[in-house]
Amino acid sequence: MTAIWPDRDALCLLTDLYELTMAQAYWRQQRNDEAIFSLFFRVLPEQRQYAVACGQEYAAHLVSELRFPEAQVARLAELKQFQPEFLDWLAGFRFTGEIRTVPEGTLVFPHEPVLEVRAPVIQGQLLESLLMNYINLETLLASKASRVVDAAGGRPVMDFGMRRMHGLEAAWRGVRAYRVAGISGTSNVLASRDFDLPAQGTMAHSYIQAVGDERQAFLEYARLYPGTTLLVDTYDTLAAVDKVIGLVREEGIEVGAIRIDSGDLGALAKAARRRLDDAGLSGIRIVVSGGLDEWKVAKLVADGAPMDGFGVGTEMGSVADAPSLDFAYKLTEYGGEPRLKNAPGKPVYPGAKQVWRHHDANGMLAGDEITGIDEARDGEPLLRTVIANGEPVIAAPDADAARQRLRGELAALPEPLRGVQRAPEPYPVSLSERLETLRQRTLDALSR
Amino acid sequence: MTAIWPDRDALCLLTDLYELTMAQAYWRQQRNDEAIFSLFFRVLPEQRQYAVACGQEYAAHLVSELRFPEAQVARLAELKQFQPEFLDWLAGFRFTGEIRTVPEGTLVFPHEPVLEVRAPVIQGQLLESLLMNYINLETLLASKASRVVDAAGGRPVMDFGMRRMHGLEAAWRGVRAYRVAGISGTSNVLASRDFDLPAQGTMAHSYIQAVGDERQAFLEYARLYPGTTLLVDTYDTLAAVDKVIGLVREEGIEVGAIRIDSGDLGALAKAARRRLDDAGLSGIRIVVSGGLDEWKVAKLVADGAPMDGFGVGTEMGSVADAPSLDFAYKLTEYGGEPRLKNAPGKPVYPGAKQVWRHHDANGMLAGDEITGIDEARDGEPLLRTVIANGEPVIAAPDADAARQRLRGELAALPEPLRGVQRAPEPYPVSLSERLETLRQRTLDALSR
Structure with a gap:
């Protein structure tokens, strides 16, 4: 019978090869300290004012179920790049870390983490391709459809x-x-x-x-x-x-x-x-x-x-005006130390973060602030834990709740930001002073 | 376990609702004469010079295997739009018609049929959404990648x-x-x-x-x-x-x-x-x-x-410059009579067709002619039967053969048409005189 899609079991191989070769390299060197990975986009497509975060809760559930069944490990072995001991390790893989996401249906803006992973670095690395593919598609479609x-x-x-x-x-x-x-x-x-x-x-x-x-x-x-x-x-x-x-x-x-x-x-x-x-x-x-x-x-x-x-x-x-979003999945901390890539014009902010959404006296959205995870602010903290110790701690994703959430957020979004043309001013998103300082200190350390 | 894609059995429900409601209407009225449906595109995206036909052989094989298993028919029944007798008919569905396609890897140009179905109209109608989705994706990606x-x-x-x-x-x-x-x-x-x-x-x-x-x-x-x-x-x-x-x-x-x-x-x-x-x-x-x-x-x-x-x-x-092709799937004949939609600026040509590819003395591609299926020409006839009486008559799709075919066609394509910028003149595609006459006669009959 003609295949139309892979077995459910093969989900673990729907990944970029380098995730697996890097995982083996970490494993071989026993580098497996806790890492933070942050998934966000830097730039909105022309004429867009917001994105609607979607797919991240569903993807987090998939991660909690991710396994490398024997038949799939055997297929990996055919590539002749993996050592038997590492393949054994993969066969016993299960995600044990934490995933925090903004709720589905939340409006998100450049640099705001849609999802953060805290896990031993091998695990966090192995999730990259799957999380990006999943969240890119649903966020792309929800964002476009919301405008229509x-x-x-x-x-x-x-x-x-x-x-x-x-x-x-x-x-x-x-x-x-x-x-x-x-x-x-x-x-x-x-x-x-x-x-x-x-x-x-x-x-x-x-x-x-x-x-x-x-x-x-x-x-x-x-x-x-x-x-x-x-x-x-x-x-x-x-x-x-x-x-x-x-x-x-x-x-x-x-x-x-x-x-x-x-x-x-x-x-x-x-x-x-x-x-x-x-x-x-x-x-x-x-x-x-x-x-x-x-x-x-x-x-x-x-x-x-x-x-x-x-x-x-x-x-x-087909999301004709912008058929992809520029999502990145970046390592921002390893073994408790902030980590960054030095990319001019493409800032990454170190460590685990929180996004605080502010409302004005009329309940309208008044701006977001991105802070380190341990900074407290008034306002609504957007990121909350959906997977802890590898297990879901929220119910299955609920499209109705997400739809209600989006409806509420759009109703509270100032009018020019709801239009189909780009507003003169983008939605205000600021970064906490501590985050800016930490970023600068990390970059200075890199260039030493 | 979180679903990532439907059961293989549910392929039959991956369709637009109207295909099924139209099928029931035909069935109810006992309108089930032989029809010809033609799948083609009218316009190339800006800066494109050709498309690479891909996915059509694979899709044809899927069609030959298409069934409506009991569990899926039961889900249809929930919609309360279908009569038990029609649902029984669906449960016994199998494709009995003929599918002709150009070989995968063939360069195709506006108005050239990539695929034609000859079947009782209910069957032909039921295939529309599946064929279009399948061929759109693979042709889109092969066409873009070929340019890269x-x-x-x-x-x-x-x-x-x-x-x-x-x-x-x-x-x-x-x-x-x-x-x-x-x-x-x-x-x-x-x-x-x-x-x-x-x-x-x-x-x-x-x-x-x-x-x-x-x-x-x-x-x-x-x-x-x-x-x-x-x-x-x-x-x-x-x-x-x-x-x-x-x-x-x-x-x-x-x-x-x-x-x-x-x-x-x-x-x-x-x-x-x-x-x-x-x-x-x-x-x-x-x-x-x-x-x-x-x-x-x-x-x-x-x-x-x-x-x-x-x-x-x-x-x-993501095929950023053109994330969809404007494929159409049009009824061009019913019960032996030519049928057309009257759409100004969007001509459809009646009946079953053939595309003849001409080479010059040096083996270079020299232009195509679209004719009725029973007109003979010198040149290479592009459409050949892949499914007859509902059964495959060619081997399973062979990506290597398709790759070879594409390589040969590109090598024979005049240089300006291979560039990444649009050539001053498109690849020449003509329509046979008989086809033009038949189209005009059919339109005249419509407006009577």
Whole structure:
């Protein structure tokens, strides 16, 4: 049978080779002091104002279950780079450290740790590729979708992206991120079942073409699916709207909505709305789709186009404007000593950290401060322990809680930072004096 | 245990809901005449000159194995949109039609069918989402990677993209597409085993930071991995090169290469090359990485920078310049009659087709012609049957054969079309007169 994805057991080999060769080198030299690794991004994509942290709790749970089963260790042995004693050590691997993350659905900004690992360095190193891949995808998709949802101003946004997303897993797991972002439904049947989001869909042009007669196609479809959405742009959009009106009057079919998938969506929606209203069918909703992204959605909303919902696919699913985030996973402490890489223009801050989120008197977000983990501040500490001694200490990730959290944070975000264009000033994030001093001292020590 | 991907059995539900509701509508009305569906793209991304067809043979094999197991049918029933008799029909589903594709590794151009399905319309419709998702991802990655490999002018290109690709499946399956594109190795351990591409990797900055002393880190690593690649840009790149030279002379370590991951890669590589050569170490290779794409690789090569290999990750893996292709899957014939959607500026050509590739006297590619399936031409017919009566009639997809095919086609592609900038003239693709006439006649019939 043709493989579509690896065995669950093989998760341990979905990693970059150097994680394993470094692990063996540490192991060989008995260098296995406690290390801190910090996962964060430095720069937001152009026009972005925030990212929505997503995937990190799920990834932390995966880490707690990570093992190197015998069959996988045997495959590693084929590479002829690993010593039998190290392979034995891998076979007994389990994560014993601590993982702290911000809650899923939290807005995050440059330099803020989304996740920190405290563990013997070999363990922390072995997690790098898996954590980055997992968190990159879900944060990427949740961040993009959140912008689309926000631009739609309360109108439902549906995920139609499966065909253009990067593989079946991305299209499936993406729906979890979409649910956090506030998407209302998905066309992806399995994901709708697995992640408990309504399955939605209408009909394709091919159906109307196959039936041949558009009116007949509408009639049959609406009889089979009362309240369905009829696709009206196969031949002539407004003529098709008239056919829908005629069918409702003459045949008594129940139509929930029409969908317009091409042409000047705003103008066509307005004209369709008028015809439907004039016919007394103001209950029939109008859904649009076709090449939509947050900018197009915002423009349609600003233009007062009478849309009741948006179907969004390619741009959201492939994250067309920024298909990756520049996440880094950096060693910031080893054996109790701060460690840094000297990269001009790419500062890393030493040690384990906390992020404090401040609210003003009206409850609006007023800025964050990144501090060392042992500095106390007023405000909301964002990072909390999700894995301790290798075991989960919070419940399984809850997409609804994350969605609520995101909704609250967005509502408290000052207006210019919610827009689809970049605000004149970014959200204020400061670094504690102690962290700056420690960084400078560490760099000075490096250059000695 | 935390799920990372669905059961193999659930492949049938990884589809857009409307494929299933349309299928039920066809089934209910006993509309199940033979249909032709054609999968193609209309427009190349800016700066692209070709796409490399990939994934279609693999996807065709999946189709031949597609079933709706009982447990999955039960999940569909929960949606309350499907009648028991239709669900029974689904439970007995197997594909009985024909699939024709161009061979994997073939260069394809706008409007050329990459794949055509001939099957009862319900079956053809049910395959849409799966085929599009599968072929989009692999064609996307093979097309991008082919440009990077070509730009590298024979120097090896390594895939370092796992952490920034869209999920674990994309990073894993991407390696199959990369192998077709001519990538030399991958850092992804499992993919290297499953798709038989060398596993490659060096060390990360974190290793040097954890050891603390750079010289000591190099010494230990090279002793453990003779012939390894040492990462030299953690603190001061050229100072690190001097440390490598000193270690080779004083400690006799074996170093295969150095890797430079930041800074002015071209200037640093030249300076490093000089120091190594002056020390009589011209056998130590120089590998560069860090934000590379085909344009940066081409520039480094054009500048004569002494690179022996490129590690490419984020830009290639997320396909940063064009993270989706505009693939369409269109009904072009039903019950023996041509069918089209009337979309201004988005022509679809009716019926089953063939693509004929012409070579000139020197064996160079001289242009393609798209014809109806029953028109004969001189030249190479690109589409051939891979599934007949629902069963594979070719061997399992062979990445090596595809790689050879691509290599041959690129060697025969006129020079301006191989460059990283868009050529003044696109590759010539014409449509047969009969196809144009048939399209016009079909459109005329639509507007009657």
